[in-house]
Amino acid sequence: MIVRILGEGQVRLDDSHFAELNKLDDELLAETESGDEEGFRRTLGALLDAVRRLGAPLADDALEPSDLILPAPDASLAEVRTMLGEDGLIPD
Template sequence: MIIRIMGEGQYRAPETLCDDLNQIDNRILDLVEEGKADEFRKELSKLISEIKEKGEAIEAKEILQSDIIVPPEDLSIEEAKAVFKGSGIFEG
């Protein structure tokens, strides 16, 4: 799976990582719904860190279609309400 972090690049993620990311995504959904901005920011930061640490960075010269687009860490909770809804950014 190809994941783009807005403003930071793309990463190739193995399926096992996607399962872990989906769990974080589900927590983010709950926190956004509850309006818990500080906790939301921590989980979004954790999501991005996991992708960077455990995914494989894709060189900028290689152009691939992203399966998932992750918003930047500075996303406000108000903006997050439009992004993290339904089943979130990770299906499942």
């Protein structure tokens, strides 16, 4: 799966990592819904760090369609709210 982090680029990520990412995504969804800004910041950072750590970056000139788009690290709680589906950022 190809994941894009807005403002950073794309990463190829094996499907086997999605259980770990979904756990963070569930936390992020709960923090966004409750307006927990501190928790939101911490969990968004952890989610993006996990994608970077577990994935392999694609070359800057690669033109692959993204299967999943994640917010930029500095995205606001309100911006992420507009990106959320009922399952969060990462569909189950």
